[in-house]
Amino acid sequence: xxxxxxxxxxxxxxxxxxxxxxxxxxxxxxxxxxxxxxxxxxxxxxxxxxxxxxxxxxxxxxxxxxxxxxxxxxxxxxxxxxxxxxxxxxxxxxxxxxxxxxxxxxxxxxxxxxxxxxxxxxxxxxxxxxxxxxxxxxxxxxxxxxxxxxxxxxxxxxxxxxxxxxxxxxxxxxxxxxxxxxxxxxxxxx
Amino acid sequence: xxxxxxxxxxxxxxxxxxxxxxxxxxxxxxxxxxxxxxxxxxxxxxxxxxxxxxxxxxxxxxxxxxxxxxxxxxxxxxxxxxxxxxxxxxxxxxxxxxxxxxxxxxxxxxxxxxxxxxxxxxxxxxxxxxxxxxxxxxxxxxx
Numbered sequence: 264x265x266x267x268x269x270x271x272x273x274x275x276x277x278x279x280x281x282x283x284x285x286x287x288x289x290x291x292x293x294x295x296x297x298x299x300x301x302x303x304x305x306x307x308x309x310x311x312x313x314x315x316x317x318x319x320x321x322x323x324x325x326x327x328x329x330x331x332x333x334x335x336x337x338x339x340x341x342x343x344x345x346x347x348x349x350x351x352x353x354x355x356x357x358x359x360x361x362x363x364x365x366x367x368x369x370x371x372x373x374x375x376x377x378x379x380x381x382x383x384x385x386x387x388x389x390x391x392x393x394x395x396x397x398x399x400x401x402x403x404x405x406x407x408x409x410x411x412x413x414x415x416x417x418x419x420x421x422x423x424x425x426x427x428x429x430x431x432x433x434x435x436x437x438x439x440x441x442x443x444x445x446x447x448x449x450x451x452x453x
Numbered sequence: 454x455x456x457x458x459x460x461x462x463x464x465x466x467x468x469x470x471x472x473x474x475x476x477x478x479x480x481x482x483x484x485x486x487x488x489x490x491x492x493x494x495x496x497x498x499x500x501x502x503x504x505x506x507x508x509x510x511x512x513x514x515x516x517x518x519x520x521x522x523x524x525x526x527x528x529x530x531x532x533x534x535x536x537x538x539x540x541x542x543x544x545x546x547x548x549x550x551x552x553x554x555x556x557x558x559x560x561x562x563x564x565x566x567x568x569x570x571x572x573x574x575x576x577x578x579x580x581x582x583x584x585x586x587x588x589x590x591x592x593x594x595x596x
Binding site (some may be wrong): 306432 | 454471511547558561565569
């Protein structure tokens with residue numbers, strides 16, 4: 264097949280000129296080619312289960328054994344749980360820090376032709392206050408972690424994807440429990 | 454892998470067996486992705502509505518709960534006790550966690566489908582998102 268011949272010539276060239284590195288394209292049979300243009304693709308484009316030569320996010324962070332995959336599973340699980348917790352912690356912090364409440368009253372016509380005063384309540388924060396700066400920092404952390412989780416899911420590795428989903432579910436279960444009991448009750452009543 | 458949007462009838466989506474190589478197959482795949490996105494939007498709304506309903510089924514007024522508290526805490530309770538059976542609340546919250554997992558997984562699947570950079574698939578996602586939001590939003594305000 265012309266594809267495998269192309270693969271072999273590429274790998275021969277690389278071994279003769281460069282020292283072996285983790286980014287060396289391998290000739291594993293489990294790689295799937297999504298396109299027919301002859302380009303060498305290192306990324307999986309379909310889901311697979313495996314623990315050999317799995318690159319994870321950073322240069323040099325390569326999983327080669329089952330033990331390392333188990334450690335990566337736990338790490339990704341905890342990262343997804345931390346992400347859910349961070350989301351809920353930010354919501355709670357936002358609620359607690361909204362101290363300035365502005366009331367805006369305006370007259371509106373009532374049902375019987377009378378005039379009622381409708382009061383709008385807006386909550387806000389000062390831009391340079393500490394809670395807002397803290398929210399911004401936490402927002403940056405949240406965005407970065409969400410992109411990391413997306414990139415982990417993009418490795419198409421079945422074990423890591425299951426770790427992301429399970430961590431998200433467990434984090435939601437643990438952190439949103441108290442939130443649903445405490446916060447939404449007060450909102451419902453007031 | 455291409456890194457720009459292109460029109461094509463050939464794509465491999467998510468799994469090994471989902472191999473499309475004909476216009477009919479591509480139309481069907483776009484339709485499946487559209488339905489998946491509609492499902493994602495409706496799960497988002499369903500979770501919010503389920504939380505709303507589960508809270509509405511609880512006695513919501515603090516005055517009523519202050520009468521029911523046995524503890525000698527202050528009248529302004531920061532942590533009002535849950536007066537529905539704990540097992541029911543646990544099952545309700547567990548169900549919501551399962552829905553959350555489904556939402557996360559479907560969201561990632563849609564992201565991976567868009568990552569194929571196939572324009573038909575992307576249009577399916579956009580249309581499915583619009584249709585899903587359009588159908589789900591009135592249902593949220595009814596409940």
